[in-house]
Amino acid sequence: MSEGMRRAQVLLPFPGEGLFDYWVPEAVVPGQIVRVPFGRGAKLGIVWSLKADPSVPDERIKPVEAIWEGLPPLPEADRELLEFTARYYLAPLGEVVAAMLPPALRRRKREPRSKGRGEEGGTVPAGPLPELTEGQRAALEAVPRDGFSATLLHGITGSGKTEVYLRLVAECLAQGRQALLLVPEIALTPQLTERVHARFPSARIVCLHSEAPAGERSAAFVAAMRGEIDVVLGTRLAVFAPFVRLGLVVVDEEHDPSYKQFEGVPYSARDLAVWRARRWNVPIVLGSATPSLESWASCEAGRYRRVALSARASGQPLPTIELIDTAQTPAEEGVSAPLAQAIEATLARGEQALVFLNRRGYAPVVRCGHCGWVSRCPNCSVNLVFHRDDGRMHCHHCGYRETPPRSCPECGALDLQPVGRGTQRLEERLQALFPQARIARIDRDAVRTLAQWETLLEEVRAGRYDLLVGTQMMAKGHDFPSLTLVGVIGADAGLYAAEVRATERMFQQLIQVAGRAGRAGAPGRVLVQTEFPQHPLFRELAAHDYAAFAARTLAERRALRLPPFAFQALLRADDEALEPALAFLEAARTTGREIAGREGWPVKVFDPVPMRLVRLARRERAQLLVEGGRRPALHAFLERWVEALRGLPHPRSLRWRLEVDPLET
Template identity: 55%
Template sequence: MNIVRVALDLPLPRLFDYLAPDSAQSDIGRRVIVPFGKASRTGVIIEVAAASEHPDDKLKAVTEILRDMPALPPEWLALCEFCARYYQTPLGEVTSFALPPMLRRGKLPRIRKAAQKIAVPPPTPLPQLLASQQAAVDAIVEVAGFHTLLLHGVTGSGKTEVYLRAIDAVLARGGQALMLVPEIALTPQLEGRVAARFPAAHIVCANSGMADAARARGFLDALAGRADIVLGTRLAVFMPMPRLQLIVVDEEHDASFKQQDGLRYSARDVAVWRAHQLSIPIVLGSATPSLETFHHASTGRYKMLELPERAVADAMPVVRIVDTRREKLQEGLSAALLAGLQQRLERGEQSLVFLNRRGYAPVLACPPCGWISRCQRCAANLVLHLADQRLRCHHCGFETRVPRACPDCGNVDLLPFGRGTQRLETMLAERFPEASVLRIDRDSASTPKKWQALLATIHEGSADILVGTQMLAKGHDFPLLTLVGAVGADAALFAADFRAPERLFAQLMQVGGRSGRADLPGEVLIQTEYPDHPLYRALVDHDYVRFARSQLDERRIAGFPPFSFQAMLRAEARSMEQSLAFLAAAREAATILPNSLADAVTLYDPVPMRLQRLMTLERGQLLVESLSRPALQAFLTAWMEKLYALKMPGGLRWHLDVDPLEF
């Protein structure tokens, strides 16, 4: 009697055997409905066997093998199995995550009566390639087999045009292309541009903001080979594509490619593994590559392709450092920045004031008694959103009305401290009453429709001064934008996270690159109290390589990635004592592993997380580090068996994050 081994979405690192007399080897990769406890679950058949290690009378029979769609191919199952191994996550959780929600529920979308219309810009002549662009295209098109190519191009150097030329070559050969972008907000404009370039191609989008049925239809189109190009955010890396010949990861340095809950995978790294699996090239593009990627390119593991000059403008924007140590700022803005804004208004050009902090002010406080607006559920402050009179936690989502008086002493003169985008918007509107000031952050662009409306306003030239967060830092061309002013950047220089300088440099270079992308020269003003800091000097010189090498030297001395490999075990419980006790027990469990495994890693002491309380749960963490990735993986595989056997108090949850980006 045939047995099927099924991966179910359960936090258990095992497969489940069921009786399935009518099953065959061709059913591997099919979805199946099975009884589990008193309910039914949908899983994926991983194996069909003649016998089980469990007695047949102890096995339940499958309810139904779903043969209403093609079986998931072996390459897709192998990709899920890799993620399960590397990220130490049960295979059932991985396969469930990789399927669109509708398919994982055992359903299929209705057949669409008419193809969805994509907003396609009018066709334009192909731009003339620069010599460096042509060399990059040739290198990508001519490569055979698996290669990882880093396309390192300054902002505005025409990286997207290189991607499109390479995709064109793939489509001409009858292949499929997969292109990943970091933000949902970037997909609509990219989809329109790709559709205009390839009007005969079937283009599928994949991101978490899509309706369930649309995601499922796109998945099925890709699975059947009907999709020629798949565009999407990190989850698109799991789209099954039988003719896949090229993978592109744009803005590969972006932290958005790393999933921070559930399956904590890096879409960029999974894409590299997938390219290796299929023996195809992968292109990683960025003006500010991650230090790991730059290190691989510098040591020959990846091939470096350089785009050193702009394709959309004659020159890079001029970067100027504004020393604010002896200047009295006006609502956080220097005289130089205010003068620059006035000049752009007089010339009919656009400006962007960049502050990566939304809301009106980071905290509301009562000076007489010292009360501040703290979140009841997190170890964080509630941010003042004055426009709708709310205090909000940007970590857990808790919100409440702004109090009329201090809850502790009754003082009615509560004061906002610090500033966010809303406060800057208000100040600039008062300072420049003749200007149209437009704020762009997650509050003002809370839906795709609102985001598209804001972009349309900018492109029409109806906005004079933009106030924005990192949403505007990448992937946008605004021809009239000639001034970028960066405020509030200094805090990241001395953050506890060793990756903070890398993120700050990338952020400032990316947002500065929005200026001067057409015929008008661009200027970037960076306000700082540390004008001689090497990071800022490298920005002035547009010298990413100098900055990257200095950072790598520091990391080599400190033993940080990419010169070591890390995993973080985190626990959260009702009390910090419970979280740290579990982590201590986990650390103790490592001591009973063979010395060949334990000696190759360093386990640090359990400590509270930086944001130690989130949504009423107290959180702790334990760092595991090794100089060898295979040694770390071998240790984690053995250690996880011990962790699953540990007794836990009720309500405690734990997870392992391999290659963590947040500490």
């Protein structure tokens, strides 16, 4: 190779470790973005190390095609974030960088031209600021500004957490630094983006999420690399946005499971945000009306500080929560008489009501009344859900659809009926009860795009609808000034679920949806239909007592040595049949127990079992749980175990995946 060139390792967004040797100019430094020949084409990569693999002869090494000199090198702290993600989640480094680099940027053949930094902006908020409540002032003063700190802002619904975030962002921008604001779902980005733009009209703000146009997302990433951005706002993928002057991290609705990535590298954006704040030595604020029990336990242990916002910013009281005992007061077609009466009175006053049911579609199953046959997905071990709008049965897991049969496939009877209820059937029932009401159904079937969601939110706030029927889309962070009544149907579902976090998620969801009522003007009222009104969870719910719920649930988890008092990893395997998946996991169990015993690591390797949803998209699935009382010991075991797993024989059709800190076991 000619003078002035040296060998270096380039990290490519590749389904593997992704490190390959290339010749690069002497002036190239780690973090530089380059385009390199690969196979019959070319790929975008990051110069990762100036050390090369000595086992590869020089003549086999190719030179880079282009160096994107207009982009600064990826900062060391951001490269460390990628390395930590790969190390902690035991994922190939190439897959991690693929999660960071926008797909359109990876495909780009030419270096994007710089637009320059432009004017400094965003240091002075626009217009008069809203008056802070006493609680907001106290919360703002309680957040440390110097160095790393993790603050859990436990603010009831409507307490004005966002205003606290904005005041912190203003201080950050005034110091010439950047802020990262994370929200759990795309549906929450429009209103927060609007508020940030309104507060800082001259600030350079980008919004990163998976539905953003490919070109915009790539341009935002490039601008962030150049330090041309003041505020990055987005969903979980925004945690990988590059920064040069990071000064503040905010994670809103920190409890939300949407921060967990389930496809590809199974990372938690919330947890990576905490790590990132620590690495940059800046404060992080985790906000929620219903904090995760992990964060609550971190406060109890002194790792986080807890700051409370216990009053609504509007001065309105929290809504009253009443329990309707459906064992004593049956619900006809899902709606009890007390709920129907409350809706009627609310509409008569010209106010809005929301009926919450976290199940979309018309009916969960189509059933034969003669022989008991039920509609099942041919690809998954779930029932097909009947949808009235298109007259077809849908699988909500693999997307399979089919028209209901005219007669029973088993016995030929014509007695086929939709059983149970989803939001479509509930909408039909409410339309029959309140024929004059303007009803809007809000679920993933009715609202498919961000533009549709923004339009619908505007219409609801403008009073164009009287009665809303919604799923969990309605439970998070939305303000509807005229909404005074919330009715909850199907509240008991979480009590039946065989999942460690089921009751935690149930309580969080109920508190969040209850918080939509009475946020402005008239007081709010919430009616929850349940067969178990004496259950401690419902008593704590009626009292808005999250602290009592957390204390009771954490005591149960501590006694049973469940997270957050234990640390877990889940090995999943799937194949065209269940037997090869179980056989692989049985071999993995044997190997794991041998490693743990030999090294003396206090790690439990449980027996493999079929997953609850055993068949998904024509693949049979099984899992194996690993648990340890100390995180370092568990990770030391996992690193050794993964090396051994790569050497276990298995059919080519089998796939396996390890998930650290699983949310569902």
